[in-house]
Amino acid sequence: AAAATEGGEGQEEGSVESPLRDNQQLQTCKKMLTPDPSNALAMAQRMLDETALRSEDGQVEALHMLSGDACFALRQFGDSVHHFQHAAAGRREFSPTGLPEDSVIEQVCAMLQEGYPAAQVTRVAEDGCLNEGAHAEGWVLLVKLLAEIVDADSAQEQVAEEENRNMVNKLLMLLGSNVTNKRERDARMQRCLQEGADGGDFTSASGRKAGRRPRVEDEAPIDTDALHEFWKNVAPEERPALCRVPIADLRKAVLQLAAATAAEPRDSGGKQGESEAVALPPESSLPAQLLDVFADEPASIADPGVAPGLSWSDALCEIRSLAEASSSGVNSSELLEVSAYGLFCLDGDAFTLGAATPLAPDGDATAEGQPPAPEVPAGSPVSALIASAPSPGDHSKALERLLAVEAGFELDVPHKEMPSLDLGAQVTPEQMLLLVRTLSALHLHVGGTLPHAAEALSLLCQRLLRKKPVRALMASQRAVVSLLSRLMLRAVRSAFGKERQKLKAEEAERAERELLEELAA
Numbered sequence: 399a400a401a402a403t404e405g406g407e408g409q410e411e412g413s414v415e416s417p418l419r420d421n422q423q424l425q426t427c428k429k430m431l432t433p434d435p436s437n438a439l440a441m442a443q444r445m446l447d448e449t450a451l452r453s454e455d456g457q458v459e460a461l462h463m464l465s466g467d468a469c470f471a472l473r474q475f476g477d478s479v480h481h482f483q484h485a486a487a488g489r490r491e492f493s494p495t496g497l498p499e500d501s502v503i504e505q506v507c508a509m510l511q512e513g514y515p516a517a518q519v520t521r522v523a524e525d526g527c528l529n530e531g532a533h534a535e536g537w538v539l540l541v542k543l544l545a546e547i548v549d550a551d552s553a554q555e556q557v558a559e560e561e562n563r564n565m566v567n568k569l570l571m572l573l574g575s576n577v578t579n580k581r582e583r584d585a586r587m588q589r590c591l592q593e594g595a596d597g598g599d600f601t602s603a604s605g606r607k608a609g610r611r612p613r614v615e616d617e618a619p620i621d622t623d624a625l626h627e628f629w630k631n632v633a634p635e636e637r638p639a640l641c642r643v644p645i646a647d648l649r650k651a652v653l654q655l656a657a658a659t660a661a662e663p664r665d666s667g668g669k670q671g672e673s674e675a676v677a678l679p680p681e682s683s684l685p686a687q688l689l690d691v692f693a694d695e696p697a698s699i700a701d702p703g704v705a706p707g708l709s710w711s712d713a714l715c716e717i718r719s720l721a722e723a724s725s726s727g728v729n730s731s732e733l734l735e736v737s738a739y740g741l742f743c744l745d746g747d748a749f750t751l752g753a754a755t756p757l758a759p760d761g762d763a764t765a766e767g768q769p770p771a772p773e774v775p776a777g778s779p780v781s782a783l784i785a786s787a788p789s790p791g792d793h794s795k796a797l798e799r800l801l802a803v804e805a806g807f808e809l810d811v812p813h814k815e816m817p818s819l820d821l822g823a824q825v826t827p828e829q830m831l832l833l834v835r836t837l838s839a840l841h842l843h844v845g846g847t848l849p850h851a852a853e854a855l856s857l858l859c860q861r862l863l864r865k866k867p868v869r870a871l872m873a874s875q876r877a878v879v880s881l882l883s884r885l886m887l888r889a890v891r892s893a894f895g896k897e898r899q900k901l902k903a904e905e906a907e908r909a910e911r912e913l914l915e916e917l918a919a
Contacts, residue, residue, distance in 0.1 A: 421457060427464050431471065432849045439468035459488045463501050466508075467848040475508040482508070486525065500844060500851035502526030506541055507854035510861060516545035536836025539829055540858075547824060549864040628894045629797045637796065638750040640893055641886040645693050645747055649686070651881045656683035659813045684819050684874040687827050692878065693744065707744050708752075710831065713838040714875045715739040720841065721859040738803045738879040741796065749882055751796055797890065800883045807873070807880035817873040818866070825867045834871075 423445060430438035442465040446458065466481035482505035486497050496502065502523065509519045523541035632640060657680040680686060692708050719733035734740075743752035808816065821827065837859065845852040862868050 421460075424457065424460055424464070427461075428849075431464065431467055435468040435471035435850075439465055439472070442468065459485045462488070463497075463848065466501065467504060467850050470504050470508055470854065471850045475511040478508040479505060479512060479514075486522075496526040498847050499526070499840070500846065500848040503840070503844065503851050503858070504848060504854040506544075507857050510544060511857070516542075519545040533836040533839050536832045537840075540833055540836055540862075543825065543833070543865060543867070544858065544861055547865050547867070550866040550869055624898075625891070625894055626797060628897060629890065632893075638745070640889060641796075641800075642745065642748045642750045643882060643885045643889070645689075645749065647885060648749065648878075648882055649689055649693075651885065652685050652689050652878060653680040653683075655809070655877060655881065656680040656685050656819070659683075659816060659819055678820075684821055684827065684870060685877050688871075688874050689878055691831065693749075708742055710834060711742070711875055711879060712739050713834050714872060716841060717834065717837055717859050718863070718872060720856045721863045723856055738799075738806075738883075741799055741803065742879070742882060751886075797887075800887050800890075804880050804883040804887060807876040809877070809880055809884065818870050819874050819877065821867045821870050830867060830871050 423441075427438050427441045427445070430441065442461045446461050446465070462481045462485035466478045466485065469475070469478035469481060482497065482501055485501065486505075489495075489497060497505070505526075506519060506523055509522065520538070520541055523538055629637075660678065660680065660683065688710075691710050694707060715734060715737045716739070719737065719739075722733055740752050742749050821830065837855075840855060844855050863872065
């Protein structure tokens with residue numbers, strides 16, 4: 399018993415790590431997990447059938463974890479849960495701590511995929527070693543949200559989207575095929591809506607028009623190629639100053655959006671009492687609270703686990719990229735390059751363009767145990783976006799990124815058609831920020847022991863985006879950065895217009911001078 403206690407004390411990091419380092423067969427089995435999980439599973443099963451293994455050495459536990467990882471890779475989620483349960487049972491006999499982080503993540507994800515009861519999933523989350531570290535509260539909150547909160551009912555959203563699509567198709571038939579760009583199409587559609595050309599009923603329940611909300615500043619169509627050429631000619635050191643947006647200006651725009659959204663009646667699709675909830679004041683809305691978080695960047699951080707300022711926005715971009723990577727087959731770092739990740743920074747009392755920083759290459763992710771992402775097919779929409787991603791330390795592609803971020807949230811549609819920006823009563827904003835911080839911490843360390851734990855975390859993020867509170871949080875973040883991009887682009891377009899006026903004046907002056915010279919001759 400004393401020997402077993404000493405062995406348990408020497409394996410504080412988890413009894414699976416030492417056997418994986420010391421046993422050559424276990425190392426070989428682990429290396430096979432990513433390229434050939436089927437053979438890795440067969441090898442682990444053969445080793446489990448041997449009688450020479452001793453439970454107190456941690457080898458049986460390690461083999462069950464490797465088998466669970468292999469079953470997870472093969473989408474045999476029920477068998478994966480079975481192996482992790484055996485590993486947890488053996489762990490409890492010789493160690494007071496729970497399963498390692500990667501094992502808990504894979505087991506929870508597999509149980510959710512198999513539809514286990516919420517109480518069982520929560521119990522597994524609480525028994526693992528993740529419930530003993532600095533992010534214990536956030537981890538349990540994450541699992542409870544995934545297991546207990548039902549997915550957002552998208553039936554009414556699909557119906558509304560279908561009705562809107564039918565209306566748009568009718569309008570496009572009226573507009574004809576001579577539409578040259580999105581701005582002209584939107585302008586024509588807006589005029590058509592205002593004139594009631596298709597005879598539809600576009601009034602809301604309050605009797606007001608529910609057509610497209612006019613933009614604050616309707617500019618004339620701008621030559622996109624000329625705008626890009628102007629941006630290239632702007633000195634790199636002048637671009638951040640050109641895109642500088644005071645926090646007060648962004649807050650004003652966010653409060654206007656929150657006030658207008660709260661004023662529109664919205665059918666929640668839930669219980670009768672939910673639609674009659676009292677609307678929050680704009681200053682207490684979720685977008686306004688997120689802006690306060692983004693604009694708070696202290697000079698020093700006492701707690702290294704607390705992300706400052708816009709790091710919260712970047713963390714939300716990471717969560718969304720992980721979720722989309724699990725369904726699109728694209729590496730999450732490539733998706734980050736075409737989002738608002740690292741695009742903005744704080745400069746005193748204003749936002750401006752951030753210094754683009756290189757993201758972790760695919761090789762680093764593979765070194766941590768994450769499998770390499772599949773190649774993106776040439777000519778696909780994702781490959782086109784990735785091809786236009788900015789180079790590290792370069793603002794030359796910042797204009798394209800600003801345009802993409804602005805388009806990431808439809809600011810000009812009727813507010814009734816916007817996604818909900820309200821968390822609801824099930825969770826608080828503070829809990830959601832704790833959730834974001836926990837996921838960011840897990841993303842940094844996942845995959846060190848079991849290679850498919852990173853895939854499990856991506857699947858958890860994908861399931862997370864189906865929950866109404868998380869959808870509201872993501873929509874609010876996209877609304878804030880979309881407004882910020884619009885204000886920056888407005889400054890760029892204004893400078894571009896002034897430059898064009900200057901060139902036209904110089905051209906007129908030169909033509910007048912040449913005419914005078916001809917008359918004098």
